[in-house]
Amino acid sequence: MATIKDIAQAAGVSLATVSRVINDGPKVGAKTRERVKTIMKELGYRPNANARALVTQRSASLGVVIAELHDPFFATLAHGVETVTRKQNVQILLSAGSIARETELKAIETLLEHRVEAMVVHSKTLDDDTLIAFANQIPGFVLINRYIPAIANRCVWLDNVTGGRLMAEYAIRQGHEHLALISSHYQIDDPAQRLEGIRLATSNAGLTLPDSMIEYATPDQEGGELAMQNLLATGTHFTALLAYNDAMAAGAMAVMQDHGIDVPEQVSIIGYDDVLLAKYCRPKLTTLRYPIEMMAAKAAELALKYASGTAPEEGLTFKYTPTIVKRDSVARL
Amino acid sequence: MATIKDIAQAAGVSLATVSRVINDGPKVGAKTRERVKTIMKELGYRPNANARALVTQRSASLGVVIAELHDPFFATLAHGVETVTRKQNVQILLSAGSIARETELKAIETLLEHRVEAMVVHSKTLDDDTLIAFANQIPGFVLINRYIPAIANRCVWLDNVTGGRLMAEYAIRQGHEHLALISSHYQIDDPAQRLEGIRLATSNAGLTLPDSMIEYATPDQEGGELAMQNLLATGTHFTALLAYNDAMAAGAMAVMQDHGIDVPEQVSIIGYDDVLLAKYCRPKLTTLRYPIEMMAAKAAELALKYASGTAPEEGLTFKYTPTIVKRDSVARL
DNA sequence: AATGCGACTGAAAACGTATACCCTGATTTT
DNA sequence: AAAATCAGGGTATACGTTTTCAGTCGCATT
Structure with missing residues (x-):
């Protein structure tokens, strides 16, 4: 050349x-x-971008760390980042961390070796201190979907407690008193926070959500199916099912329909995330809108801004709140 | 640092x-x-990966050009590539081409500037000559989802004619004589090839597919809805609907259900791609399996192999054939 | 005629790494 | 005991850019 x-x-x-x-x-x-x-x-x-990066000490590139690309949620996240990098002529380097500590760490380090200017990281397995260390080392380091107080101005995150509360409150407002929950078995903050919100709502309404009404599985369709089967097997009674995400909700819905249980006439379902499939499945899924594309775009902008020397303002934080999207999977009792 | x-x-x-x-x-x-x-x-x-790339003249990186990340099809493609790059410790540089000539070109050129060793490109708007030129310039250049005879050994592609034929034949074998088609309005090869296959099947069976039974729209859910509405508006009669992809199929299905048309009792639907949503929607979609993840992995392996100096074998080509996946959206007449 | 100035261009150093080649001292071979 | 080998390590150059610092030239100003 x-x-x-x-x-x-x-x-x-x-x-x-x-x-x-x-x-x-x-x-x-x-x-x-x-x-x-x-x-x-x-x-x-x-x-030669490499030579140029070497001498200028800047690279016009942004690293993205996500769990798995084929998960629609992360694909949408990546797309959000891409909309802003394209506008600014910044190249994306993408690494998957697959929710494993070693892999996530390696993903970040590889990106670091490539001397990306900015970084949008979705990490659930790395501990706060590790992430704080990275943030201090890399000006353009921004976390998405996680909140760490010490680096609040580097975090773009969703208020999951409120999200959990909203979904439970909606079900309760529709007259449901017997709730069940299928959640993610990953040992990360999100499920716990959402559960906290749900419990807030139930106890406010004088209801309870016993542990026997909660099933844990992988946060995908198959996990939803599995969790639902377990729930059915225990023979517990409930009229509303809260799901950790839309994929689990869809999996659960499929199992119910296969068992001749009408949705929403017999059991109402509420999802979380509002990914594409929420609109495709039948009945259309009532769910919580997780504005991940917007948040990802924000994170990318932020990362690029910080990378270009703009000092992060102290005390600033980027919290988003989910909103309920009413469709057809919830019936009024 | x-x-x-x-x-x-x-x-x-x-x-x-x-x-x-x-x-x-x-x-x-x-x-x-x-x-x-x-x-x-x-x-x-x-x-410093940049310095290293500069002096060694190799970069341990692979560029990926796709249309849009939030399309599940492309997300799966990218995931397929990622499975092999991760194994080989190769970094992915990702660019979206958004089915626009200028953007696709720019995406490739940017990747070129970064001196990626290998490249997996999904291009529908660039002409053969341009792509051939790139292939000749970059040893690790591989096309996915497109076939150009002059660089056959750089192409990993799906036999769309057979795909079209298979879906039509299946419908006909189930007793359907009145077919309709909703297709993509993009001026690219795929819709034309699938139509060619469909016409092959219909004429073999002594049937016809008049142009009035074909609607074109964007190849997504909304396009499917729109196309279906148009088809309904013309009042034409058909018992089986072939769709360009699962998203269009799902959109069409939703419109039918909203109009009180039973699927598959009154109208059968066949999709294409077998993306996740085919399993989620109700009834579950009968569709053609497009093994895009496997193909993408193959393309990535190939690209990396060629990049590392292995000369592409002449005459070799990588054709995949779709297979029908029978689910619940087709009824026997 | 000397000076200054502006517009344009070139020489050279630097970025961080890999590697071909050279050097040293010690160990083995004859 | 002299020569040959070898393990271990250093020197210097190159990769393709950007950028600072000096020029050189022509022209207008005094």
Whole structure:
């Protein structure tokens, strides 16, 4: 591949001049500029981003760490980031952490080796101190979907306690008194926070949510199916099912329908996230809107801003609150 | 961030020695190696991938060009690539081309500037010659979801003609004689090839698929809804609906159900792709399995292999054939 | 005619790493 | 005991850019 030196030689100018042409530098004559430009076209010249990053100490690139790409939630997250990087001509480096400590750590470190300027990280397995250390080391380090007080201005997160409260309150307002919950068995904050919110709502209403009405499984469709089967097997009675996310809700719904249980006539279901499938499944899923695309875009903007030298304002935080989306999977009792 | 020079200084050795330690090079004593390693840990040293890429002329990175991340199909594609890059410690650089000529071109060029070793490209808008030129310039350039004879050994693609034929044949075998089609309005090969396959099947069976039974729209849920509404508005009669993909199928199904048309009792539906939602929607969608994750993994392996110097074998090609997945959206007449 | 100035261009150093080549001292071979 | 080998380690160059610092030239100003 042609280098700046080849261009310089062919155009009969120095390296410096070619470099100035490339970067629209100031001090180069009009005809020289044109000549160099045509030669660049002819030779199909492409600046070497690595060399450039090395000398300028900046890379116009942003690293993204997510769990798994084929999860629609993370795909949407990545898409949100992409909308802003595209506008700013920033390249995305993507790494999957697959909810495993070692892998997440490795993902971040690899990104670090590539000297990305900014970083949007979704980490559930790394502990606060590790993340705080990264944040202190990398100006453009932003966490999404997690809140750590010590680096509040680097966190873009969702209020899961309120989210849990909202879904339970809605069910209760619709007349439901017997709730069940299928949740994620991952040892991370989200399920616990949502449960906290749910318990807040139930106790406010004078209800209880006994542990026997809670099933844990992987937060995907299969987990939803499994959890639902377990719940059915115990023979417990409930009229409203709260799910950790839409995928679990859909899985549970499928199992119920296979068992001849009408949704929502016999059992109402509420999901969480509002991913695409919430609109596709039948009945359409009543769920909590998780504005992840917007949040991801915000995180990317923030990361890029911090990376470019803007000091993060102290005390600032980026909390989002979910809202309920009413569709057809909840019946009024 | 600490450099190799800092390490060398702190350890009282030369740059070369440190470099040898990093790369598990041969000529360094056991105790020196240990000393250097501990110092690297202490200083939190991370090799600079840019500098390394510059001097070695290789980058251990793979570029991916897709249309839009939030499309589940592309998310799955990216995930397929990711499974193999992770195994081989290769970093993914991701760019979205959004089915626009300029953007796709720019995506590839940016990746080129980053000197990615390999590239898995999904391009529908770039012409053959442009892609052939890239393929000739970049050893690790592989196309996915497209077939260009001149660079057959760089193409991992699906036989869409057979796919179209299979879906139509299945409908016909189930006793359907009146077919309708909702397809993508993008001016790319796929819809045309699938239509060709469908027409093959209908004429073999002595049937016809008049243009009045075909509606075009964007290949997503909304497009499916729109196309279905148009089809209903014309008042044409059909008992089986073939869709360009699962999203359109789901959109169409939703519209039918909203109009009180029973699926599959009154109208059968066949999708294409077999993405997640095919299992979620009710009735579960009978569809064509597009093994995109497997294909993407294959493409990534291929790209990495070619990039590492293995010459592509002439005449080799990587054609995949879709298979029908029978679920609940087709009734026997 | 000397001076200054502005516009343009070039030479060279730097970024962080890998590696070919050279050097030293010790061990083995004859 | 001299020569040959070898393990261990250092020196210096190159990779492709950007950028600082010096020029050089022509022209207008005194």
